[in-house]
Amino acid sequence: xxxRAALVTGxxxxxxxxxxxxxxxxxxxxxxxxxxxEKLAAAAEELRAVGHDVEELAADLTQExxxxxxxxxxxxxxxxxxxxxxxxxxxxxxxxxxxETKRVDMQMDLNVRAIVLFYRxxxxxxKAAGAEHGNALVVNLASNAGKTGQAWLSVYSAxxxxxxxxxxxxxxxLAGEGVKSVALCPGFVDTPMTEFIREEIKPEEMIRTEDVAxxxxxxxxLSRSCIVPEIVFERPGQML
Ligand SMILES: NC(=O)c1ccc[n+]([C@@H]2O[C@H](COP(=O)([O-])OP(=O)(O)OC[C@H]3O[C@@H](n4cnc5c(N)ncnc54)[C@H](OP(=O)(O)O)[C@@H]3O)[C@@H](O)[C@H]2O)c1
Numbered sequence: 001x002x003x004r005a006a007l008v009t010g011x012x013x014x015x016x017x018x019x020x021x022x023x024x025x026x027x028x029x030x031x032x033x034x035x036x037x038e039k040l041a042a043a044a045e046e047l048r049a050v051g052h053d054v055e056e057l058a059a060d061l062t063q064e065x066x067x068x069x070x071x072x073x074x075x076x077x078x079x080x081x082x083x084x085x086x087x088x089x090x091x092x093x094x095x096x097x098x099x100e101t102k103r104v105d106m107q108m109d110l111n112v113r114a115i116v117l118f119y120r121x122x123x124x125x126x127k128a129a130g131a132e133h134g135n136a137l138v139v140n141l142a143s144n145a146g147k148t149g150q151a152w153l154s155v156y157s158a159x160x161x162x163x164x165x166x167x168x169x170x171x172x173x174l175a176g177e178g179v180k181s182v183a184l185c186p187g188f189v190d191t192p193m194t195e196f197i198r199e200e201i202k203p204e205e206m207i208r209t210e211d212v213a214x215x216x217x218x219x220x221x222l223s224r225s226c227i228v229p230e231i232v233f234e235r236p237g238q239m240l
Pocket of ligand 1: 014033
């Protein structure tokens with residue numbers, strides 16, 4: 001049994017998968033969760049192939065019962081939680097007169113509500129790890145779009161601003177018990193999420209998932225006395 005364990009949402013793809021690799025390399029047992037079972041199975045296999053200990057759960061994290069199921073399976077398998085990564089997220093573009101309610105709800109439910117519910121379900125395990133080594137970590141994927149509201153991506157921007165606010169609040173509430181939270185705020189990262197803009201911005205001009213994952217390695221090495229509430233990744237010359 002690994003002596004550290006992490007739960008990573010959105011780990012079937014992009015930033016979540018890159019962070020899962022980094023955490024596995026740093027000695028963590030991994031619970032990985034995402035929506036589509038086949039895509040998640042392929043990612044879990046990729047992680048196992050390089051020697052990581054992986055529990056995999058297909059789950060729709062807009063659903064409260066699925067969140068409970070993921071955390072219960074993680075607890076059963078590893079019995080501890082040192083790092084929680086909330087990377088599952090969606091974004092839909094629309095003008096102010098064109099928002100589909102279903103898409104508004106999906107962004108709110110996955111990007112914000114799921115994070116609140118994951119904290120609720122995980123806080124006991126995180127506090128136990130915090131009491132043990134003073135550096136339990138919650139990594140929340142926000143965005144540059146949460147720092148400055150973006151036209152057309154307005155609802156996405158609002159959800160990511162909420163992630164930044166919630167992360168700040170969680171540091172006020174939990175950092176004294178060794179549970180530290182960070183909001184990662186990247187501009188365009190080369191993942192399936194940014195396929196829509198590849199005509200305008202070449203993938204090689206985007207931020208690399210590995211660079212975002214490196215920040216998590218850095219956060220694991222913080223001393224007990226230090227919090228990094230936010231990390232912003234900008235592309236040279238451009239905000240998003
Ligand atoms: N890429 C960027 O430019 C960028 C920039 C700033 C912030 N971010 C944020 O970073 C995070 C990761 O994004 P990414 O670029 O890595 O995107 P991605 O490659 O599209 O990955 C998104 C992940 O979320 C999962 N997911 C989507 N809906 C879900 C649901 N209802 N329940 C459970 N899992 C669900 C996906 O699983 P399925 O594929 O099975 O749906 C996938 O594993 C997101 O929160 C995003 O907002 C991304």
